[in-house]
Amino acid sequence: MTSLAEPDSWLPEPRTTSAGGGRTSPANPPPSRRSPLRRRATLVGWSFILPNFIGFALFTLVPVLAAFVLAFTHWDAYNPPSWAGLRNFARLLRDENFRVALTNTALYALGHVPLTLALSLGLALLLNQKLRGIAFFRVALFFPYVTSLVAVAIVWNMLFNPTSGPVNQFLHLIGAADPPGWTASPTWALPAVIITAVWKDMGYYMVLFLAGLQTIPREYYEAASVDGATGWRTFWNVTVPCLRPTTFFVLVMLTISSFKVFDLIFVMTQGGPGRSTLVLSQLIYQVGILDGDFGYSSAIALALFLIVAAITVFQFRLQQRREQ
Amino acid sequence: MAVAGAAGPLHASRKAKAGRERARRVALYVVLAVLLAIVLTPFLWMLSSSLKHDIDVLSIPVQWIPKDWVWSNYDSIWSVAPMAGYLANSSILAVTITFLQVLTGSFAAYGFSKVRFPGRDALFLGYIATIAVPWQAYMIPQYIMMQQAHLTDSFLSLILLQAFSAFGVFLMRQYYLSIPDELVEAARLDGLSDYGIWARIVLPLTKPALASLALLTFVNTWNDYMGPFIYLSSNNLWTVQIGLASFIGQYSAQYAMIMTGSVISVVPVLVIFLVGQRFFIAGIATSGMKG
Numbered sequence: 001m002t003s004l005a006e007p008d009s010w011l012p013e014p015r016t017t018s019a020g021g022g023r024t025s026p027a028n029p030p031p032s033r034r035s036p037l038r039r040r041a042t043l044v045g046w047s048f049i050l051p052n053f054i055g056f057a058l059f060t061l062v063p064v065l066a067a068f069v070l071a072f073t074h075w076d077a078y079n080p081p082s083w084a085g086l087r088n089f090a091r092l093l094r095d096e097n098f099r100v101a102l103t104n105t106a107l108y109a110l111g112h113v114p115l116t117l118a119l120s121l122g123l124a125l126l127l128n129q130k131l132r133g134i135a136f137f138r139v140a141l142f143f144p145y146v147t148s149l150v151a152v153a154i155v156w157n158m159l160f161n162p163t164s165g166p167v168n169q170f171l172h173l174i175g176a177a178d179p180p181g182w183t184a185s186p187t188w189a190l191p192a193v194i195i196t197a198v199w200k201d202m203g204y205y206m207v208l209f210l211a212g213l214q215t216i217p218r219e220y221y222e223a224a225s226v227d228g229a230t231g232w233r234t235f236w237n238v239t240v241p242c243l244r245p246t247t248f249f250v251l252v253m254l255t256i257s258s259f260k261v262f263d264l265i266f267v268m269t270q271g272g273p274g275r276s277t278l279v280l281s282q283l284i285y286q287v288g289i290l291d292g293d294f295g296y297s298s299a300i301a302l303a304l305f306l307i308v309a310a311i312t313v314f315q316f317r318l319q320q321r322r323e324q
Numbered sequence: 325m326a327v328a329g330a331a332g333p334l335h336a337s338r339k340a341k342a343g344r345e346r347a348r349r350v351a352l353y354v355v356l357a358v359l360l361a362i363v364l365t366p367f368l369w370m371l372s373s374s375l376k377h378d379i380d381v382l383s384i385p386v387q388w389i390p391k392d393w394v395w396s397n398y399d400s401i402w403s404v405a406p407m408a409g410y411l412a413n414s415s416i417l418a419v420t421i422t423f424l425q426v427l428t429g430s431f432a433a434y435g436f437s438k439v440r441f442p443g444r445d446a447l448f449l450g451y452i453a454t455i456a457v458p459w460q461a462y463m464i465p466q467y468i469m470m471q472q473a474h475l476t477d478s479f480l481s482l483i484l485l486q487a488f489s490a491f492g493v494f495l496m497r498q499y500y501l502s503i504p505d506e507l508v509e510a511a512r513l514d515g516l517s518d519y520g521i522w523a524r525i526v527l528p529l530t531k532p533a534l535a536s537l538a539l540l541t542f543v544n545t546w547n548d549y550m551g552p553f554i555y556l557s558s559n560n561l562w563t564v565q566i567g568l569a570s571f572i573g574q575y576s577a578q579y580a581m582i583m584t585g586s587v588i589s590v591v592p593v594l595v596i597f598l599v600g601q602r603f604f605i606a607g608i609a610t611s612g613m614k615g
Contacts, residue, residue: 041441044518048435049447052428055488060454063465070465126356131349137356139601141363146597146604148547150565151586154572155370158579164382166369199363204608211609260458263549267569281460288464289554298464305461312456 067305070298077292088299098300100275101283102307104190108265108279109258111194112201116254120202121247124209125239138210142203149200153267156196157183183269186276193265193277200264201257205250212246213239248319252312259308280304370590374398374583381579397584404581407588409560410567417479417552417563418545421487425541426534429492434522436493437500438508448497451490467554481555486545492537498610499533500526536607539600543593564589 071088075081092098127138144152159167160182171179180188220242224234262281265271271278280300288297368388373381374397376390401407436448466485467476475481503526511521527534552563562570568589571582597604 038441041439045435045439045441045444048439048518048522049432052432052488052493053447055424055428055484056451056454056490056493059466059469059485059488060462060490061450063462063469064454064457066465066468067462123359126352126359129352131352137360138605139598140360142601142605143367143594143597144363146543146547146593147367148565148568148589148593149549150547150568151370151590152366154568154582154586155366157572158373158382158583159366159369161382164384166386169384169386199366203363207605207608256456256458260460262460267549267572281458284460284464285550285554289467294464294468301461301464305457308458309456 067298071302073295075295088296101278101280105279112197112258113254115198116201120205121209123206128213144200145204149263150267152200153264157268160192186273189269189277197264208250212243216242252315255311256308370583370586374587376580378578378580397580401584410562410564414546414563418542420483421545422538422541424487425492426538430496432493433496433500437497455490476555477557482551495537499530535603539603540607
């Protein structure tokens with residue numbers, strides 16, 4: 001297997017130990033300004049990047065920038081675009097659907113993030129051991145993540161069937177007299193969706209934690225052992241601090257993905273019963289693509305983006321303060 | 325947490341330690357087996373339901389093993405729904421997008437990691453920044469563009485939207501950074517052009533990376549629901565995911581048939597995953613994010 005790079009190496013300049021990045025190599029000095037060599041390098045560089053860049057610029061970069069502008073316009077299926085100023089955002093504040101969707105999205109994140117984090121870390125710790133057959137367990141526990149979302153949603157929907165689904169039959173068996181109605185009940189639909197999402201996602205984050213665990217030098221554990229530390233003490237004093245960058249990264253990724261959730265909920269409940277599982281992504285889809293109200297849906301989208309960005313920045317700040 | 329204990333000075337304590345170690349191991353296996361059962365139960369239930377009569381799927385008590393083995397579900401599904409067409413559509417999309425993504429992604433990654441020119445790092449930062457923007461935030465402008473170009477309800481729209489993602493460039497660059505610049509420099513001195521270096525040195529050296537990106541892209545495209553759902557309205561263009569989701573509405577009482585369709589939609593991914601799982605896991609551990 002190729003070396004498992006540091007989990008936080010997704011940052012622009014990765015701190016991989018195997019080789020320095022391009023900029024420090026003495027064999028590759030920066031060409032001096034305005035030299036023909038430098039012009040040649042620019043041409044060659046762009047020729048490599050261009051095939052991807054044209055597609056990327058046209059279909060990602062331009063739409064991203066356009067999204068910011070659209071949010072300040074009135075533009076729907078019947079009217080040409082016109083400037084709206086902040087009126088779309090004023091409408092957001094009064095919009096009952098937006099309030100419900102925002103609350104549901106936040107509740108989903110509040111359930112999904114800590115549960116997935118805890119379970120994936122637990123799994124990674126269990127699986128980070130030298131045991132016969134451990135690779136098999138890793139692969140099997142990761143598998144739900146690569147399964148198609150639609151199949152997962154369909155199966156869990158049936159498992160959660162209130163009257164004769166296996167989940168409630170099991171709950172009956174262990175003595176629950178009145179098990180929840182799950183996806184048929186406004187109160188329990190969101191928990192049902194969260195359980196399914198945690199089941200599906202934990203294998204993915206487990207892989208990230210495993211990669212993080214493998215970067216902790218063995219000597220630390222040996223030193224802890226010489227000092228007489230065991231089990232829990234070692235976990236809290238060696239594993240947890242060393243794993244902090246990974247944990248932070250997982251936390252950020254999980255939060256972003258929680259706020260983006262759409263497919264799973266849409267296939268399982270279509271946002272129902274009522275509006276009990278309506279989330280922001282589904283609202284953007286409904287307003288923008290079904291109703292054709294491009295301007296207002298872009299305002300919702302911008303709000304979603306700003307919320308995610310604010311949370312991410314807040315998490316970065318918190319992390320920085322802890323490091324100091 | 326596996327702490328290699330220093331060997332005890334006394335034989336007796338060493339023996340006790342070995343005993344404790346064995347007990348720990350057994351306990352660990354038990355915990356893992358329980359977890360495995362919990363995680364895999366939905367799959368087993370899906371498989372067993374796909375081989376039942378509709379009325380037996382949600383029976384009380386649960387039939388883990390079908391009473392009658394209804395193998396005919398796997399025969400009749402092809403005529404009940406255009407499953408073969410769905411599978412073909414998913415394959416066309418996934419293969420095309422994967423091919424373009426790997427090709428342009430690895431090509432661009434070379435430019436971003438092995439050629440130095442002004443503005444390179446700023447441009448790369450632009451790529452990275454868009455990865456952090458949720459797709460939902462810009463799907464409306466994308467949709468308007470495609471609508472204006474009359475490309476909605478065609479494969480081309482999805483291919484254009486998904487084949488040039490920043491993710492592929494980013495993942496490949498991560499791997500290319502681990503190739504020493506000295507190697508590239510030496511090849512340049514030997515008179516090889518940058519295109520030659522990419523094709524003859526960098527690509528062969530990063531085959532595992534190509535495999536990672538190809539597998540991740542293929543599976544993501546195969547499993548994508550929201551993209552095809554928004555863009556493909558004609559039934560003859562539907563992918564497996566859209567077709568499957570439409571089953572729920574159309575054949576809501578045909579539980580067994582729905583499960584059969586689910587199994588069929590998962591099998592290609594399962595096969596690919598089992599063959600290439602180490603590349604998957606390496607790719608995810610390197611990039612830390614999906615496309």
